[in-house]
Amino acid sequence: MEVTDIIKAENLIYKRTPLLTENILSYCPGCGHGTVHRLIMETIEEMGIQSQTIGVAPVGCSVLAYQFMDIDMQQAAHGRAPAVATGIKRVMPEKFVFTYQGDGDLAAIGTAETIHACNRGENITIIFINNGIYGMTGGQMAPTTLAGMVTSTSPYGRNTAMMGNPIKMTELVAQLPGTYYVTRQAVHTPAAVRKCKKAIRKAFENQKLNKGVSFVEVVSNCNSGWKMTPNQANIWMEENMFPFYPLGDIKVPEDSL
Amino acid sequence: MERDFRLMKGNEAIAEAAIRAGADAYYGYPITPQSEIIEYLMAEKAYDRTGMVVLQAESEIAAINMVYGAAACGRRAMTSSSSPGISLKQEGISYIAGAELPCLIVNVVRGGPGLGTIQPSQSDYFQSTKGGGHGDYRLLVLAPASVQESSDFVELAFDLAFKYRNPVLILSDGVIGQMMEKVELKPQRKRLTEYENWSTTGKTPDRQRNIITSLELDAHKQELINIRIQAKYKRMQEEEVRYEKILCDDAEYMIVAFGSSARICEKAVHVARGKGIKVGLFRPITLFPYPSKPIEEMADKLKGILTVEMNAGQMVEDVRLAVNGKVKVEYFGRLGGVIPSPSEVLNALEEKIIGGK
Ligand SMILES: Cc1ncc(C[n+]2csc(CCOP(=O)(O)OP(=O)(O)O)c2C)c(N)n1
Numbered sequence A: 001m002e003v004t005d006i007i008k009a010e011n012l013i014y015k016r017t018p019l020l021t022e023n024i025l026s027y028c029p030g031c032g033h034g035t036v037h038r039l040i041m042e043t044i045e046e047m048g049i050q051s052q053t054i055g056v057a058p059v060g061c062s063v064l065a066y067q068f069m070d071i072d073m074q075q076a077a078h079g080r081a082p083a084v085a086t087g088i089k090r091v092m093p094e095k096f097v098f099t100y101q102g103d104g105d106l107a108a109i110g111t112a113e114t115i116h117a118c119n120r121g122e123n124i125t126i127i128f129i130n131n132g133i134y135g136m137t138g139g140q141m142a143p144t145t146l147a148g149m150v151t152s153t154s155p156y157g158r159n160t161a162m163m164g165n166p167i168k169m170t171e172l173v174a175q176l177p178g179t180y181y182v183t184r185q186a187v188h189t190p191a192a193v194r195k196c197k198k199a200i201r202k203a204f205e206n207q208k209l210n211k212g213v214s215f216v217e218v219v220s221n222c223n224s225g226w227k228m229t230p231n232q233a234n235i236w237m238e239e240n241m242f243p244f245y246p247l248g249d250i251k252v253p254e255d256s257l
Numbered sequence B: 001m002e003r004d005f006r007l008m009k010g011n012e013a014i015a016e017a018a019i020r021a022g023a024d025a026y027y028g029y030p031i032t033p034q035s036e037i038i039e040y041l042m043a044e045k046a047y048d049r050t051g052m053v054v055l056q057a058e059s060e061i062a063a064i065n066m067v068y069g070a071a072a073c074g075r076r077a078m079t080s081s082s083s084p085g086i087s088l089k090q091e092g093i094s095y096i097a098g099a100e101l102p103c104l105i106v107n108v109v110r111g112g113p114g115l116g117t118i119q120p121s122q123s124d125y126f127q128s129t130k131g132g133g134h135g136d137y138r139l140l141v142l143a144p145a146s147v148q149e150s151s152d153f154v155e156l157a158f159d160l161a162f163k164y165r166n167p168v169l170i171l172s173d174g175v176i177g178q179m180m181e182k183v184e185l186k187p188q189r190k191r192l193t194e195y196e197n198w199s200t201t202g203k204t205p206d207r208q209r210n211i212i213t214s215l216e217l218d219a220h221k222q223e224l225i226n227i228r229i230q231a232k233y234k235r236m237q238e239e240e241v242r243y244e245k246i247l248c249d250d251a252e253y254m255i256v257a258f259g260s261s262a263r264i265c266e267k268a269v270h271v272a273r274g275k276g277i278k279v280g281l282f283r284p285i286t287l288f289p290y291p292s293k294p295i296e297e298m299a300d301k302l303k304g305i306l307t308v309e310m311n312a313g314q315m316v317e318d319v320r321l322a323v324n325g326k327v328k329v330e331y332f333g334r335l336g337g338v339i340p341s342p343s344e345v346l347n348a349l350e351e352k353i354i355g356g357k
């Protein structure tokens, strides 16, 4: 059998959503960013809200997210995406607005913007990619870097007495009255991907209810920053990241229990 | 239609003018001496009057980034602050300039550096006119000298911001912001219902997606963006220079001053005229683009120019550049929130310009 015999409409079981552009992803092979991009775009396609959605790209590896997502997008300054999203949503409350942010962006330089957007209960979706490191700038320590974890600015491991502790931002924002749905997911296995997609769908659907922030953390790998192969990185993530950042819902709307 | 006169503070006039100019959103953070702007918008329930968004942000940084978000949706968005807060906004202002978004920023200047004082000052001239944040960019800067101009410049600022897709700064100060004067208000203008074709309002099937960004990693492409932006500033220099001349026609000497300093100097000019000194006042209204040409044209007829500024001599550099050595230019000013008196100005004119060599 030739390849051309296989490529037929009736054999098609999976197709790239047209909402992902044909630009070649700038992410390292095996990186979680690309998978999460796909899930968001599939969600927007399935909900039929392409013309009603505005995305906010952060500073970090996903700074160019707008090259891959075929929707109107704004690029925000480092950490400021929740403020930018607030500015958008307040003038267009009927639109769907989301931010896409790394851990440095959301939990270090942008902590104030994150906390206050969540506390005000802005009716937006926040997608938070936690890879425990600064991917874009070459693997420096992040606020979420685990104790003992080696990065280029903690070359002997994160010494918490000297460098502070890893921050559980998701648990933190779950405490705020303005968050409606807070969950922690991953995309390292097909099962995790399916679960994560459901969470993202819920996080977007929630915007219709006007009840505040839906916050989806995705614990992800940074194989380049961690200096591992993609497979090693996923195993390391399961063994080290998940015990400290356990997967699952942290705050679920009472009316959906 | 009946004319609408009020007695108002400069800051209140800006707030009222924003509602009437059809502003879509105000995001701000309190700081003296400009907090009346957000207080007025809230007390007036601007959101009920026109549907305008008024939101107190968690910081000036957040506020300017909210402005970025709303401006990128094609809305008339604004913020206001005073010097320390404006410093915090500089990153955001640079992004807004880089992404070529229209917006209005109001700086009611107080004395610095650092936390400084809450008294009026003009020490943010450099920051306002030379860029302020990182990168090669300029704001279009309007300097009101009265409560009336504080009000009038709001609608003008929004219109210029949209004309050039560039942030516009109203550079007020603690005197203009806090004093009360009679002001004639403009009629209510409608808020926008249609938005520029670059706005991120949701990608419809009939168009490509709109992307608002200041990022271009390719240096050659980034250079082209810079060249395009610079051409815009050149066009502002050709089309938007605004100034006022008082008693300059027969003048042998000229004082150059803007904002509240210009009011003090106007008084000094009248006192000097009473003493037989032929002095006029040149008041730049746009600080960028700076009225360099009109000042240069005056230079041949003058024996000397004095700039009067509530700072350590910032605008004097632009006047010297404008006259390019054709005539003597000296500076007089008070620092740190102290307001010069007309007699101090007159003394400085007599000592540094008329009597000086
Ligand atoms: C104001 C500012 N400070 C620092 C930087 C440099 N910088 C770019 S990305 C980044 C960290 C990004 O890390 P993260 O948010 O975790 O995203 P990742 O790249 O890992 O996806 C930093 C520090 C910047 N662009 N702007």
Ligand code: SF4
Pocket: A026, A027, A028, A030, A031, A032, A033, A061, A131, A135, A136, A221, A222, A223, A224, A225
């Ligand atoms: S550096 Fe890390 S976060 Fe960035 S694309 Fe590569 S693997 Fe992903």
